[in-house]
Amino acid sequence: MDKVVIPQEKKQYQEIGRDLRQKIQQGHFAIGTRLPPERNIAETYGVSRTIVREALLMLELEGTVDIRQSSGVYVIRIPNENAEEEDPILHGEVGPFEMLQARQLLESNIAAFAAKMATKTDIENLRRTLEQEQRAIVANDESGDNDKMFHLLIAGATQNQMLLDTVKSIWQRREASPLWQQLHSRIATKGYRLKWLADHQNILAALRRRDVMGSYQAMWQHMENIKGTLMELSDVDAPEFDGYLFESVPIFQGKLV
Template sequence: MATENKGVIPVKQLKLSDAVAAQLESLIRSGHFGAEGKFPSERDLAEQFGVGRSSMREAISKLETLGIIVRSHGVGTFVLDSSEQSQISMSLLSAGEVTALELFNVRYAVEPDGAAMAANRRTAKDIQELKAILKEAAAPDISAKDFVKLDSEFHSLIAEATRNRLFIQIYKQVAPHHVIYSEKVILIQNRMALAHQGHLRILEAIIAQDEKLAKKEAYAHLKWAEKDLVKEINKLEEKKSKNKKSK
């Protein structure tokens, strides 16, 4: 007959991923991992720990949920710390209540097809309004705040031009996050000029009622924006690394 031991908590066997997550957290806290902000890849960590990729993936997801690290597709995984440079780069990876990755995922799924639909269904009034927005955005003395506002209006008008009520409702959910994200990155060097060029190419395809080209240009515009973000974050991380080494 088992003896009852009051105050003794039964030992539970940890899941492998939980054990790995606990060890990773300990190594991060001690500065062993993420000393320069960047975190090792899932594959490298799985090899170092001698565990499968799926277990390591679960462990990394747990750390992300705890707010210890942040991940972004195409950029990498970063350890969150309180340094100024890290705060800047992590800020660029967010768009309000969602991450920049989540925003780009939805924009890739929505905007290219939206541009194609707009090319097929646009009216003369749509073209007139889109042209007016881009003309205003081309003003040499335009402020970053005004450009972001016009950028949002441009994409929203393309959504309206689809004449698809459900699509319009979906984009209305995306637009506020797009604005928050744009306000954070708009001052990156040449960002406004290059964004404007992308908008012009999308509009030209819509005017020509070339659905394939409109879809292609909308996708290319997103791809450029994503690559520009990656480049800027890499610059910030490199600067942070140099600052730490000089101390």
């Protein structure tokens, strides 16, 4: 019997980021020059544009480039040859869009299951969390963590500890991710918090109705809204781009096809 080979972790964005860094080191792009458009980079490496975005975020995080919305990506520093060894923080790091994809697939199904399993206490706790977030937004209070709590409460409403632990694990990884923090800092304003609050209210309304498909759709759309916003903010050379991140998992009339 042939030996089963376990797939190894592949971080394409890191490979592309390293290659772009090397090109900068070799003088292909001088300080102050603009890198090729994101679409061109994606075509050159034969990858999706979300992977290119993650590679550019990696270079921005290390201080090599500056991403300027609606302008482009500019070289601001020539990294030395030991740049990666000096800053190993991104070794093995999952990209923010890959992380968001996992959340969309998992948490949409969790919301659907929670619509069946949630107790009155679960629904009440979710309602109180949204009220707390609404008050925090009005007061410009950024100290709370109501967003995270809302998603954990939904996972807990499934009455399945394994699902709750899985969602907790993803959030812990998100909080420890420098790339995610770099990207998420752009959507932490009051306006975006109000947008996510409205999404959460739609999810809660579906859960209250015990609407399984409605809960699935509301959570899927919430993640889609986050993705779309992040794509728009990070797609500096084509802000009108509206392609789907998860083309391998299309959704049609509330069902995966």
